[in-house]
Amino acid sequence: MPDLLQLLETLLANPWVILGIKLSVLLILLPATLVVGYVELKVMAHIQHRLGPMYPGGFHGWAQTLADGIKFIQKEDIIPRAADRMVFAAVPFLTMMGAALAFVVIPVGPQWIIEDLEVGIFYALAVSSIGVIGVLMAGWASANKYSLVGALRMAGQLIAYELPLVLAAAAVVMQAGSMSMVDIVESQRPFWLFNWPQGLSFVIFMVAATAEVVRPPFDMPIAEAEIITGAFTEYSGMRFAFGLFAAEYIAFIALSALATTLFLGGYLPPIPALDWEPLRPLWFLLKTSSILFVLMWVRWTYPRLREDQLQRFAWKVLVPLSLANIFFVGALKLTPII
Amino acid sequence: MHQYVFVVIGVLMAIAAVRLVTTKNVVHGALYLLMVLAGAAAIFILLLAEFVGWVQVLLYIGAVVVLLLFGLMLTRAPIGRTALDNQSRALAALVAGAIFAMTSMVLVRAFDGQMIDFSQTLTVRTLGGVLFTKYVLPFEVVSVLLLAALVGAVVLAKRDE
Numbered sequence: 237m238p239d240l241l242q243l244l245e246t247l248l249a250n251p252w253v254i255l256g257i258k259l260s261v262l263l264i265l266l267p268a269t270l271v272v273g274y275v276e277l278k279v280m281a282h283i284q285h286r287l288g289p290m291y292p293g294g295f296h297g298w299a300q301t302l303a304d305g306i307k308f309i310q311k312e313d314i315i316p317r318a319a320d321r322m323v324f325a326a327v328p329f330l331t332m333m334g335a336a337l338a339f340v341v342i343p344v345g346p347q348w349i350i351e352d353l354e355v356g357i358f359y360a361l362a363v364s365s366i367g368v369i370g371v372l373m374a375g376w377a378s379a380n381k382y383s384l385v386g387a388l389r390m391a392g393q394l395i396a397y398e399l400p401l402v403l404a405a406a407a408v409v410m411q412a413g414s415m416s417m418v419d420i421v422e423s424q425r426p427f428w429l430f431n432w433p434q435g436l437s438f439v440i441f442m443v444a445a446t447a448e449v450v451r452p453p454f455d456m457p458i459a460e461a462e463i464i465t466g467a468f469t470e471y472s473g474m475r476f477a478f479g480l481f482a483a484e485y486i487a488f489i490a491l492s493a494l495a496t497t498l499f500l501g502g503y504l505p506p507i508p509a510l511d512w513e514p515l516r517p518l519w520f521l522l523k524t525s526s527i528l529f530v531l532m533w534v535r536w537t538y539p540r541l542r543e544d545q546l547q548r549f550a551w552k553v554l555v556p557l558s559l560a561n562i563f564f565v566g567a568l569k570l571t572p573i574i
Numbered sequence: 575m576h577q578y579v580f581v582v583i584g585v586l587m588a589i590a591a592v593r594l595v596t597t598k599n600v601v602h603g604a605l606y607l608l609m610v611l612a613g614a615a616a617i618f619i620l621l622l623a624e625f626v627g628w629v630q631v632l633l634y635i636g637a638v639v640v641l642l643l644f645g646l647m648l649t650r651a652p653i654g655r656t657a658l659d660n661q662s663r664a665l666a667a668l669v670a671g672a673i674f675a676m677t678s679m680v681l682v683r684a685f686d687g688q689m690i691d692f693s694q695t696l697t698v699r700t701l702g703g704v705l706f707t708k709y710v711l712p713f714e715v716v717s718v719l720l721l722a723a724l725v726g727a728v729v730l731a732k733r734d735e
Binding site: 320323353354355358359362363366368369372375376384388391392394395398402 | 698
């Protein structure tokens with residue numbers, strides 16, 4: 237056996253092998269979207285007192301989203317004649333990039349992180365803002381007025397809610413005194429399960445995050461009944477599956493993972509007694525899944541906001557509240573609590 | 575290694591910059607601008623100014639270009655493939671040339687001959703410390719300038735009502 241261990245060690249010393257392992261982490265994201273998508277179908281069905289998918293794969297329709305994916309791959313690739321082909325085709329790459337890049341800095345455990353960047357949380361928020369460009373490009377390149385209206389609504393919403401999102405994260409950075417994700421988790425050690433001095437930041441962050449991933453009650457930009465999924469009306473087949481579906485779910489998972497890291501103690505266990513190194517990724521996954529579940533629950537509980545209500549809520553309620561919260565955290569910082 | 579990456583990014587940025595001024599489609603122009611700004615962010619990261627690079631992404635790509643596209647789409651960008659052109663080329667060339675000359679002169683006078691030490695990275699802590707001690711006055715002046723611009727924009731927008 238020592239030979240094998242030695243071989244493993246030499247392999248792990250090679251920077252290219254490490255790079256390969258790190259890149260393969262991103263490949264986990266696609267199956268993860270299938271799982272989260274399936275769970276969402278089931279959760280929404282049970283909330284509405286239905287069964288949801290029951291047949292594909294046999295056991296409780298577990299293969300439903302997989303079958304959907306295969307169906308999307310087989311579909312014809314349609315581009316409208318008046319569309320701007322280059323811009324139209326570039327969109328899925330941009331939306332996917334904006335959604336997936338944030339995973340580089342998410343710590344599943346203190347060592348289980350692709351790269352613990354010094355500017356961690358700031359990087360995550362910066363790359364997730366790339367997706368907006370994709371949406372605007374999609375809406376314009378489709379040469380369809382409903383798409384354009386959808387894209388403008390979505391861009392307006394993403395800009396409005398980005399501000400409270402960043403300000404809520406800034407309050408956490410103030411507490412931790414660092415932007416590195418691992419440092420942020422470690423700074424929550426005195427609080428374990430819930431970082432209570434950041435209670436208000438948590439609420440602001442969750443509301444803004446729900447708006448950022450355009451999920452109900454903040455789904456005006458894709459309102460199916462009015463503007464037929466907004467910017468992505470003209471997208472079909474693989475482009476639709478990747479540019480909209482997969483990217484949306486990856487962004488959804490990324491924001492839940494970010495919220496876990498910032499407010500729920502990330503990979504820390506709920507009570508100090510359970511702090512055992514190999515179990516840490518499990519705590520992280522449990523917390524992230526709980527947030528995902530609560531957001532699905534919210535989706536089927538509250539009706540959609542109107543466009544003007546949505547903008548007013550962001551600029552007149554959330555932004556002032558998050559500024560007040562920064563003062564509050566600053567005052568707490570003067571006390572021995574944090 | 576740094577130099578090769580720099581050359582690749584630089585060539586891409588130059589191509590995008592030329593296309594930005596030659597394209598007849600305003601939205602394409604905005605997207606080429608996006609490529610140039612992304613290249614600038616990449617160069618900042620290459621020169622170890624990681625924080626500045628991501629600020630470039632968050633502010634210029636995530637906000638400035640988005641608002642530019644937003645404004646274009648709300649007002650004048652025709653959807654689909656339509657061309658627009660502007661005839662005041664000489665004036666534009668003059669203004670662009672003047673800005674180029676001025677910024678190059680300022681940059682050369684400020685940093686001529688200085689080398690970047692690649693052995694030590696610039697931490698956010700150092701950057702913040704320097705920004706709020708040594709350069710606090712320019713920092714505050716820029717803040718006031720931005721605030722004035724903001725108030726001005728609100729006043730201009732309100733006058734129409």
